[in-house]
Amino acid sequence: MEVLIVGAGSMGTWFGGAVDADVTFADVDPVAASAAAEAVDGHVTELEGTDSYDVVCIAVPMAHVVDAIATHADRAERALVDVSGVMEPPLEAMARHAPSLERVSLHPLFAPERAPGSIAVVREESGPAADALLDALAARGNDLVETTAAEHDEAMESVQAATHAAVLSFALAAEAVPEGFETPIYAELRNLVETMTAGTPRVYADIQETFDGAEAVAEAAADVAAADADELATLYREAAARWQSNARPPDEADSATPNDDGTGGDNP
Incomplete structure (x- = not known):
């Protein structure tokens, strides 16, 4: 052929x-x-x-x-x-x-x-x-x-556009920290930044131009930045309910189990 x-x-x-x-x-x-x-x-x-x-x-x-x-x-x-x-x-x-x-x-x-x-x-x-x-x-x-074409292109709004926007935003907003201060979550994000920024800028620009998703990341970040303690806890529980299969509904209280980045629960 x-x-x-x-x-x-x-x-x-x-x-x-x-x-x-x-x-x-x-x-x-x-x-x-x-x-x-x-x-x-x-x-x-x-x-x-x-x-x-x-x-x-x-x-x-x-x-x-x-x-x-x-x-x-x-x-x-x-x-x-x-x-x-x-x-x-x-x-x-x-x-x-x-x-x-x-x-x-x-x-x-x-x-x-x-x-x-x-x-x-x-x-x-x-x-x-x-x-x-x-x-x-x-x-x-x-x-x-x-x-299908429609299913694929819709998925890419999250898989590529939103994901890349979130990682790039972290890369632009965060600072390098002294050795020993890294938490597991920070280290994972840093690794993602290193992987992503080793690529070709035009590819990521094309993705952002083609697919929606970055706007949703910006709106979510704005909600987090503007939230008081109670509102942030609600946002946290909403995220957990979306991604954690065993998460409790947003109106249930958190446990005191420490998080994987070394911080305590809502009721330490």
Whole structure:
């Protein structure tokens, strides 16, 4: 099977190495295309080329995926796939520009260097070519999570937009502390900050522009900052009721059991 991968960044390179196919890369940066091809023993072609392939995989940033599909859909003979990270817009574009082809949207829920992992999958119009690619991904140890475009994009508001906003806000608001003063919660957040800030800023900016979620984090932080002691206790119990399976309702009193960050309960 011959596969054209439009976009030779980390995700496009990962896809090229993860599928059992003869892969060719096209990118606005010819040097990046050559590097990706060398990494997976593939080939390079011009971004403006007219050559066709069994499958075209769009591996460009979210902000450009719809335009890339419109530009390159006619180079696919059997299937169109994207790994952009958002699903509703690219699938709508695929249906518009390639209604007769197999159409699948994938979102690897991990950084390429941490593969294998979970991959969200929407088979809008499946078939032999797309199934062969998905089988290859599963054979490499990835867990294919079947979903819908709407379910995926709604989940990303929490999984990505809200989560990233919360971690970045902590990174900007908190200060480094002397050795020995760290609590388990602080240390976990610091580790998340270190992981997140080792990435690419544009990726996180694209996520915030694409998905809602940051506003809810800002509103919750404002509620916490404005709360008095009783209101904060209520917010704490509301959070516990949402996330802790054995939590008591918000109107029940807290126990005096110390918290995992070393602080005491409400009634020490």
